[in-house]
Amino acid sequence: xxxxxLYHPLFGKAQSVSRLSDGACxxxxxxxxxxxxxxxxxxxxxxxxxxEHDDSFSMSSDESIxxxxxxxxxxIDQAKEYVRTLP
Amino acid sequence: MAYGxxxxxxxxxxxxxxxxxxxxASIMKNRIINGAMVVSQRNGTSSVTPTNxxxxxxxxxxxxxxxxxxxxxxxxxxxxxxxxxxxSNYLGITSSSSYSIAAGDYFNVYQPIEGYNIADLGxxxxxxxxxxxxFWVRSSLTGTFGGAxxxxxxxxxxxxxxxxxxxxxxxxxxxxxxxxxxxSGTWLSTNGWGIxxxxxxxxxxxxxxxxxxxAGSLYFSATGATSVVGTNGATFYITGVQLEVGxxxxxxxxxxxxxxxANCQRYYTKLGVGTSSSGIGVGVTSLTTTAxxxxxxxxxxxxxxxxxxxxxxxxxxxxxxxTVTPVAYQYACPTSVLLAFxxxxxxxxxxxxxxxxxxxxxxxxxxxx
Numbered sequence: 001x002x003x004x005x006l007y008h009p010l011f012g013k014a015q016s017v018s019r020l021s022d023g024a025c026x027x028x029x030x031x032x033x034x035x036x037x038x039x040x041x042x043x044x045x046x047x048x049x050x051x052e053h054d055d056s057f058s059m060s061s062d063e064s065i066x067x068x069x070x071x072x073x074x075x076i077d078q079a080k081e082y083v084r085t086l087p
Numbered sequence: 088m089a090y091g092x093x094x095x096x097x098x099x100x101x102x103x104x105x106x107x108x109x110x111x112a113s114i115m116k117n118r119i120i121n122g123a124m125v126v127s128q129r130n131g132t133s134s135v136t137p138t139n140x141x142x143x144x145x146x147x148x149x150x151x152x153x154x155x156x157x158x159x160x161x162x163x164x165x166x167x168x169x170x171x172x173x174x175s176n177y178l179g180i181t182s183s184s185s186y187s188i189a190a191g192d193y194f195n196v197y198q199p200i201e202g203y204n205i206a207d208l209g210x211x212x213x214x215x216x217x218x219x220x221x222f223w224v225r226s227s228l229t230g231t232f233g234g235a236x237x238x239x240x241x242x243x244x245x246x247x248x249x250x251x252x253x254x255x256x257x258x259x260x261x262x263x264x265x266x267x268x269x270x271s272g273t274w275l276s277t278n279g280w281g282i283x284x285x286x287x288x289x290x291x292x293x294x295x296x297x298x299x300x301x302a303g304s305l306y307f308s309a310t311g312a313t314s315v316v317g318t319n320g321a322t323f324y325i326t327g328v329q330l331e332v333g334x335x336x337x338x339x340x341x342x343x344x345x346x347x348x349a350n351c352q353r354y355y356t357k358l359g360v361g362t363s364s365s366g367i368g369v370g371v372t373s374l375t376t377t378a379x380x381x382x383x384x385x386x387x388x389x390x391x392x393x394x395x396x397x398x399x400x401x402x403x404x405x406x407x408x409x410t411v412t413p414v415a416y417q418y419a420c421p422t423s424v425l426l427a428f429x430x431x432x433x434x435x436x437x438x439x440x441x442x443x444x445x446x447x448x449x450x451x452x453x454x455x456x
Contacts, residue, residue: 006415008373011425015415016416016418023412025416027392031390
């Protein structure tokens, strides 16, 4: 799971994203392999992914692996659209 | 007063047949970084069970790829055996079970070499240079073992599987493999993935190829190689890894510690491994809830690095001290990083010293391949 970062008004738009599993802050640098993995993960998500909760039921969802800066889970389409704006 | 003139095309060395200059230098010949397994910033000498099968670095510049979790542990100087003469350290792998590998399984340790450091080899052209891979290896098992050289796979996979034989159990043996340079394929000469040197210790048929020939496939080892993870408690130790231009192995290139560390820090830097309150950056609080600090990096990194913080604090030593984690956002380049932290404990418009909150505190920066 990833989350968009806030940004400082003096420095311009956000230049990093956080990986929530370990708190790593990943810069938007195309040579950074963590950044490459982030973009690939978001862009390869499929809509209506089946999420197995336990043996008793499963559900479909279009929730993505990306949260916005306020902590709200983005839809897969929203997440892909955001990533396509990145370098 | 006339100055003298020295005419020398080559300078002989103590290594038989070795000369300085003329393309056979005995310094900076090894394309492998930390081939003597000396630098271990992440884990020191602790044993670890890697969890990220897509490429988890343990000793600096040495990463593991694996398809099944918890089948092995790795440790600098595992088992505390005496290294080969001239070496102080080695990378150790110990099997945690008797796992029967399936066709699609793979367990391998590898080092990706940055494209800048292999650009002169001319791979992918008609002028591709021959290289020789040499290393010291020791295992509790005997038989045929395997590995491979390859590219990143993007733009078309290229691999050269190789084999070597370990004749005596629990005995250090030196091996060398000479490989004609690949005249095909895409081999990056930038800050991207150039050549990866892979050592398999359990690779199924999908990722194993015929030894001794270039192939347009992704291989991590050679067909028929021994599986270390197939025997519970089996060991595989390696050190003195060298990849050099030429058709024969020469003596291992000695690199002093500070140079090895600096070479590794281009890809991974861990700051703040001193005592509590050691500082690694300075900045300012802009609000009671936000502070920014700048951390200069000791070496220009391969790319803008990913940053992780553990047990760090921000303080002015007068009015506030606040433990911080994680990073709220960053603005990074390969030479320095600006980190921002959100917390409720700052005092606005005060100096911000970025220090270790405990002796275990650190901030690390990764720009690995």
